[in-house]
Amino acid sequence: MTNRILPCVGSVAVVAQLFLFLGCGGSNGPATTTGSAGTTGAAAGTTGSGSAGTTGSGAAGTTGSGTAGTTGSGTAGTTGAGGSSGVAPCTTTVAGTAIAKNVACTAADTQLCTKTCGPEKLGTKTETCTAGAYVEGSVCSFPAVAPSPSTDGTYMCWAVPATANAGCPTDPTMAPQASTACTLQDCIVCGGTTTGQTTGYKDSTGAAKPGFCTCQSGLTSPTWSCASTTAWPCPGNAGC
Secondary structure, three states: OHHHHHHHHHHHHHHHHHHHHHHHHOOOOOOOOOOOOOOOOOOOOOOOOOOOOOOOOOOOOOOOOOOOOOOOOOOOOOOOOOOOOOOOEOOEOOOOOEOOOOOEOOOOOOOEEEEEEOHHHOEEEEEEEEOOEEEEOOOOEOOOOOOOOOOOOOOHHHOOOOOOOOOOOOOHHHOOEOOOEOOOOOOOOEOEEOOEEOOOEEOOOOOEEOEEEEEOOOOOOOEEEEEEHHHOHHHHHOOO
């Protein structure tokens, strides 16, 4: 009887140890507490608090406010009636002689100037000091717009007529003479027609010349104003 109990006690001891072992690791043991969650490491680095660099406060350079230069408003020079196209009128030499064709000149004298030409001194021609004497230009130039007594700016006032006016002389010996008295109205051309020369004119010395004349009736004492065919605006140089 004794022998049966001892083995049983040994078995109980083994079972007890087994339970003890299981009690230490089984679910019946005291509940384990959940460990505190690990905290995130040190706070993430923040952006430095220094203010971002700002652009300098100096105002950007501005373009100067000066007004852009404008083209001058002066009217382009034209050949003046009885004047020059940008060239000074002829006066006298250093010696006091009136500048004219073939007059002697030196380096001290005016080298280039203009003299009036044509009827009523409408045009100009040049005088150039060349090799010790003045050489006269061959062309009598007229303004683009005809002056008075023209009423429309054209040279029709000096147009050579198809038929001679009844007031014009018909005898060459009685041809109009430059600078002598006359009685005709302005814009009447004597001395020839479109078909050819009739009387021509006489210069101030009385020499016969091919050309035409008009009476400057607008003057207080009207006189003939004459010019050669090559210094006449119509048909010579301006066209009518």
